[in-house]
Amino acid sequence: MNEDIWAGLVEQFADTAYASVKGLVRTYVLHQQLLDHLPPAPASVLDVGGGAGHQSFPLARAGYDVTVLDPSAAMLDKARERLASLPEEARRRVSVLEGDGEHAEEAVSGRRFDAVLCHGVLGYVEPPEPLVEQLCRCTADGGVVSIMTGNARAGAVRPALERRWDDALAAFDARHEVGVLGVPGRADTVEELGALLRAGGVETEQWYGVWLFVDWLEFSGVELDPSDSEQVAATVAVELEAARRDPYRALSRVFHLVGRKVAAAGHAG
Numbered sequence: 001m002n003e004d005i006w007a008g009l010v011e012q013f014a015d016t017a018y019a020s021v022k023g024l025v026r027t028y029v030l031h032q033q034l035l036d037h038l039p040p041a042p043a044s045v046l047d048v049g050g051g052a053g054h055q056s057f058p059l060a061r062a063g064y065d066v067t068v069l070d071p072s073a074a075m076l077d078k079a080r081e082r083l084a085s086l087p088e089e090a091r092r093r094v095s096v097l098e099g100d101g102e103h104a105e106e107a108v109s110g111r112r113f114d115a116v117l118c119h120g121v122l123g124y125v126e127p128p129e130p131l132v133e134q135l136c137r138c139t140a141d142g143g144v145v146s147i148m149t150g151n152a153r154a155g156a157v158r159p160a161l162e163r164r165w166d167d168a169l170a171a172f173d174a175r176h177e178v179g180v181l182g183v184p185g186r187a188d189t190v191e192e193l194g195a196l197l198r199a200g201g202v203e204t205e206q207w208y209g210v211w212l213f214v215d216w217l218e219f220s221g222v223e224l225d226p227s228d229s230e231q232v233a234a235t236v237a238v239e240l241e242a243a244r245r246d247p248y249r250a251l252s253r254v255f256h257l258v259g260r261k262v263a264a265a266g267h268a269g
């Protein structure tokens with residue numbers, strides 16, 4: 001991705017999408033799963049394609065040292081703006097770096113992190129191998145890799161709920177679509193991504209769904225109120241359970257895979 005196509009999407013993505021109930025569910029569910037796998041704070045976290053820091057700033061609040069790496073100057077400006085809302089001690093734990101994930105190791109000067117996150121990025125890069133390889137390289141032995149990306153097995157959900165039946169039929173076997181942000185993207189399967197990670201010395205530990213019911217409700221035209229905190233709390237509790245259980249997790253249009261780097265003999269970590 002050469003031009004900064006994210007520059008025009010900063011407000012839509014960083015302010016509008018994350019302020020919706022679906023955005024709140026996504027941040028909450030991923031955060032809970034991450035806390036189950038991450039070593040206790042303080043530990044180092046690299047957020048590749050971290051954008052405006054929506055997923056990693058809560059980790060800084062929780063005591064983690066966070067480095068956000070992103071090629072979009074506009075996204076990073078937004079990240080710096082949002083930093084102001086963090087308490088001073090959390091803000092001091094966040095660094096921001098400009099660069100793409102395919103050159104992550106160079107951008108962080110060879111540093112190894114206890115956790116490397118890459119959420120909502122892989123679907124926008126083609127092919128995915130160089131980025132996944134860099135995620136693995138930047139992870140310390142025993143560290144965690146956390147990837148959220150499009151679920152190729154649930155491609156028919158969105159067009160079907162939008163009653164685009166011809167598109168839905170074609171989507172069962174499709175890998176590409178223009179996503180809700182209007183950006184063309186590619187989807188993966190848990191198994192394929194697991195194989196790419198294994199090539200980098202990272203074994204899949206667990207995988208989850210992200211959101212399900214709120215996604216379906218949105219595509220069905222239902223408006224959910226993010227200011228109704230009681231409803232939001234009840235919603236995130238249901239979505240967290242759905243994200244962890246079969247068959248629900250497999251129907252989520254995005255999946256969240258958590259892997260762990262194995263200290264293999266002869267593996268250049």
Ligand SMILES: C[S@@+](CC[C@H](N)C(=O)[O-])C[C@H]1O[C@@H](n2cnc3c(N)ncnc32)[C@H](O)[C@@H]1O
Pocket residue numbers: 001006013048049050051052053054055069070071072075099100101102118119120121124125
């Ligand atoms: C949908 S946003 C996700 C942001 C963030 N990870 C989050 O979960 O909120 C996609 C981000 O990927 C970044 N991006 C695009 N191409 C990238 C690449 N080759 N390497 C790293 N990041 C990239 C964009 O600049 C943008 O900030």
